[in-house]
Amino acid sequence: MTNQASKLELAQVGQDVIIWPEAKIISPEVITIGDSVIIDDFVFIMGGKSTKIGSFVHIASFTSITGGGELVMEDFTGLSGGVRVYTGNENYSGGCLTNPSVPYPYRLATRSYVHIKKHAIIGANTVILPGVVIGEGAAIGANSLVTKDCEPWKTYFGSPAKAIKTRPQNKILELEAQLRQELYDARGNYIPKNQR
Numbered sequence: 001m002t003n004q005a006s007k008l009e010l011a012q013v014g015q016d017v018i019i020w021p022e023a024k025i026i027s028p029e030v031i032t033i034g035d036s037v038i039i040d041d042f043v044f045i046m047g048g049k050s051t052k053i054g055s056f057v058h059i060a061s062f063t064s065i066t067g068g069g070e071l072v073m074e075d076f077t078g079l080s081g082g083v084r085v086y087t088g089n090e091n092y093s094g095g096c097l098t099n100p101s102v103p104y105p106y107r108l109a110t111r112s113y114v115h116i117k118k119h120a121i122i123g124a125n126t127v128i129l130p131g132v133v134i135g136e137g138a139a140i141g142a143n144s145l146v147t148k149d150c151e152p153w154k155t156y157f158g159s160p161a162k163a164i165k166t167r168p169q170n171k172i173l174e175l176e177a178q179l180r181q182e183l184y185d186a187r188g189n190y191i192p193k194n195q196r
Contacts, residue, residue: 014055015192033057034075035190036183048087049111054118055190056179067130070113076176077116080124080142087114089130117152119172126161137167 008019008028014035023039025031027047034055044064045051051065054075062082065071069087079085088111090098096108112130116122120134123142134140138150141157141164150156154163183191 015190035192060124067111068109069111069130070115072113072115074116074118074120074136076119077121079122080126082125083122084127085114086128086130088112119176120150137169137172139167 008025010028010031010033012032014033016036017033019039020041022041023043025045030047031051033053036055037053037057039059040061042061043059046066048068049070051071053073056076057073058078060079060081063079065085067086067088071085071087088109091108091110097106114128114130114132116134117136119137122140123144125142126140126144126146128146132146133149135150135152137153139155140146140161144157144161145159146161151163153167153169155165155167156162157164185191
């Protein structure tokens with residue numbers, strides 16, 4: 001764990017976590033982070049209701065996670081540079097005022113969730129809207145707009161994102177099993193880098 005991670009007073013943080021000093025994290029008390037995680041400089045994370053970041057996760061520079069809802073990033077997931085994840089949104093119907101400077105009941109923002117399942121990867125400058133589940137092993141191409149759930153082990157691209165091909169599930173899961181044999185003890189506990 002870096003000094004930055006220890007200063008943040010996160011709800012829970014694992015081993016070998018690197019949070020670069022220029023990352024901005026709001027509401028760290030609702031954020032849990034697994035083992036072997038890298039959060040680059042210039043990442044913005046607003047904790048919201050809860051934020052669960054698994055193990056072997058990378059969040060690249062200039063990515064933001066906002067909206068006040070729930071975020072789950074399972075193990076072996078990644079957000080490339082410039083990704084925008086929205087776990088909540090404004091009510092655009094015209095029946096209320098919008099933006100965070102307007103108090104309730106004049107503003108009726110919606111709080112929701114985004115769930116990124118194991119082995120999913122999100123390409124640079126992609127936007128993910130609230131209420132979306134990115135299926136296990138799904139890959140989202142750069143500059144895509146994700147408005148709906150994405151099926152497991154498919155590659156998506158476009159605005160809105162559409163499935164264009166299938167990913168190699170068996171190979172990826174085989175590599176995960178090999179990594180777990182190498183980096184975990186017999187009881188399933190992660191072995192930190194300095195003890196290998």
